Amino acid sequence: MKFHHIGYLTDNFKSSFNSFKILNYYKKGKIINDELLQVKIQFLENPNNHLIELVKPYKKNIGLINIFKKKNFAYHFAYKVYDLDNSIKKLKKKFKIIVNPVPAKAFNNKKVAFLKMENSFIIELIEK
Numbered sequence: 001m002k003f004h005h006i007g008y009l010t011d012n013f014k015s016s017f018n019s020f021k022i023l024n025y026y027k028k029g030k031i032i033n034d035e036l037l038q039v040k041i042q043f044l045e046n047p048n049n050h051l052i053e054l055v056k057p058y059k060k061n062i063g064l065i066n067i068f069k070k071k072n073f074a075y076h077f078a079y080k081v082y083d084l085d086n087s088i089k090k091l092k093k094k095f096k097i098i099v100n101p102v103p104a105k106a107f108n109n110k111k112v113a114f115l116k117m118e119n120s121f122i123i124e125l126i127e128k
Contacts, residue, residue: 001079001080001081001087001125002079002080002081003077003078003079004051004078004079004080004126005043005051005052005053005077005078006051006052006053006074006076006077006078007053007055007074007075007076007077007078007122007124008052008053008054008055008073008074008075009055009056009057009064009067009068009072009073009075010054010055010056010073011056011068012056013031013040013042013054013056016054017042017044017054020044020052023046024046024047025044025045025046025052026044026045026046027042027043027044028043028044028045028051029042029043030042032105032106033105034104034105034106036102036103036104036105037099037102037104037105037112038057038058038060038061038064039055039056039057039058039061039064040055040056040058041053041054041055041056041105041106042054042056043106053078053106063098075121075122076114076121076122076123076124077121077122077123077124078112078123078124078125078126079123079124079125079126080126080127080128081125081126081127081128082128084101084111084113084125084127085101087125088101088113088115088125091115091123091125092115094117094118095115095116095117095118095123096115096116097113097114097115098114098115098116098122099112099113099114100113101113101127104126107126107127110126110127110128111126111127112124112125112126112127113125
């Protein structure tokens with residue numbers, strides 16, 4: 001597993017970007033509209049290659065809207081993995097699967113899965 005990014009919930013890309021801009025983050029690529037995952041995504045990167053994924057949920061994405069309402073803005077860590085199925089198998093002993101593997105537009109339709117830790121923090125696994 002290799003750390004990839006921090007997922008950060010927002011309801012306003014411009015406002016969130018302006019906050020991170022002070023910390024030397026810049027936009028990486030265009031806004032991605034992922035209808036399957038019901039989110040819009042904008043990646044930010046700093047000169048040290050650290051990534052933040054701004055995630056704006058669709059209004060019908062109740063799960064993420066509820067997390068946003070609790071003001072849990074930095075809500076997930078993402079890791080790239082070589083074997084998605086095997087990684088899920090190992091982690092599901094302790095974590096609960098909340099999104100089974102699905103193709104994600106942000107990663108050229110490579111599969112992603114989301115698991116929830118006991119403390120409700122979310123881990124995203126991204127197929128390499």
